[in-house]
Amino acid sequence: MSTPEAFDVTVVGGGSAGVAAALAAARQGARTLLIERQQLLGGMGTNAMVHTFCGLFHPDVSRGPQWLNPGIPSEIGMALMQRSGIHKADLMGRVYVLRHRPADLAQLTAELCAEERHLTVLTATEVTALAPGWTITLGDRTIHSRAVIDTTGEALLARLLGDTHWDLAASARLYRPAYVWSFHGLKDELDEPLRLRTAALIVRAVKAGALPAAALGTTLRASPAKGEVFVSTDLEAGGDRWDPTDSDQRLHLESEGRALAHAVWDFLHSSHPSFGSITPPSLPVHAGVRESARWLGDYVLTADDLIRSRRFDDEAALAGWPLEMRETARGPKFRYFDQPEPAGIPSSCLRSSSLPGMFFAGRCLSCDHEALASVRVMGTCLATGQAAGQMATAFRP
Ligand SMILES: Cc1cc2nc3c(=O)[nH]c(=O)nc-3n(C[C@H](O)[C@H](O)[C@H](O)COP(=O)(O)OP(=O)(O)OC[C@H]3O[C@@H](n4cnc5c(N)ncnc54)[C@H](O)[C@@H]3O)c2cc1C
Known part of the structure; x- marks a missing residue:
């Protein structure tokens, strides 16, 4: 020592x-x-x-x-x-x-x-x-x-x-954690109509089974830097079993968040012309824990x-x-x-x-x-x- x-x-x-x-x-x-x-x-x-x-x-x-x-x-x-x-x-x-x-x-x-x-x-x-x-x-x-x-x-x-x-x-009351990631290269401005259209597309994709149910509620927000967009999804994280102080659960949250980010990115990139030239997702160091x-x-x-x-x-x-x-x-x-x-x-x-x-x-x-x-x-x-x-x-x- x-x-x-x-x-x-x-x-x-x-x-x-x-x-x-x-x-x-x-x-x-x-x-x-x-x-x-x-x-x-x-x-x-x-x-x-x-x-x-x-x-x-x-x-x-x-x-x-x-x-x-x-x-x-x-x-x-x-x-x-x-x-x-x-x-x-x-x-x-x-x-x-x-x-x-x-x-x-x-x-x-x-x-x-x-x-x-x-x-x-x-x-x-x-x-x-x-x-x-x-x-x-x-x-x-x-x-x-x-x-x-x-x-x-x-x-x-x-x-x-x-x-x-x-x-x-x-556990059931804890504010839910979320996964936030970003991409660059959006050609059009992320204005309100495009944001709403994209949110509706994601909902339809979940209903059609093309995206996991966890993608519901995914939101997009424009960064102050042109062409950069942040994508956020709140996660249930096991609902009434969620314990943010448990390292195994935190690890599981990370893999769930990463898989979801890639699924949403694949979907946007392949199915919507505005997202055709976006860069692969930039992932966070870790998922966001609210409480x-x-x-x-x-x-x-x-x-x-x-x-x-x-x-x-x-x-x-x-x-x-x-x-x-x-x-x-x-x-x-x-x-x-x-x-x-x-x-x-x-x-x-x-x-x-x-x-x-x-x-x-x-x-x-x-x-x-x-x-x-x-x-x-x-x-x-x-x-x-x-x-x-x-x-x-x-x-x-
Ligand atoms: C998904 C999500 C979205 C949010 N949206 C918003 C928003 O839009 N606007 C807003 O203002 N707030 C938002 N918040 C809330 C806000 O981000 C956090 O509540 C705020 O950052 C908390 O600040 P803090 O400094 O208390 O803790 P943190 O930002 O969590 O910082 C705590 C630091 O302590 C470090 N640490 C922990 N343990 C140790 C240790 N043993 N040794 C050394 N270091 C350690 C951690 O690495 C971390 O860097 C959001 C939170 C989440 C998760």
């Missing part, structure tokens, strides 16, 4: 929340370590090809797109717009969203982290053990850290500590808090995305806030007073299953990550 290395703040998980947490801590002068098990930073927004940032804008769309959380969320949003040549967010029904290219997010997050002299980034590195105090094990390396932030999206650090500090919804284990902190944010736009004295961030429930693979059910006003996320959702020096943010913050349908979106994850980074920096044992 090598000599332990010391950091003020260690962030485990380099997705939206983790990158924001690490940048916030390092910018305040904390000696910060960011650990990510994949090669690229960006989490689902890079490795699972999630290609639209939600939760970045104020829910009152009558004001036009207004950044909701200052600091790193709007900084990253603006930088992504600049990189992809987008001048304005897209209004989709009652919400604004920002389309991005996963490769741009990977590059931007890597560059932002490289600029911070107090920040060390370890990619392709997995945390496997944790002891209170805090000592983190990475293979044969040991890290001592005054404060730790769990941004793994699956409350991994809580689960390493035992059964007390986390919760997981019943896994969540921390149980000092406060558990509820759907009611969000729907009523409740505000808190110890507010850490603002949420503005509606509750986007995806408990089946048949598409989302939206529940909007009663008023087009943001809701507060208190700092007590990002810590537990029984574990001093432990913080959590992003998809695994302390909220109930329904509230997660809103706060899991990447814009909100950037905001809670930023807040956790600031809280961890201020922490003194």
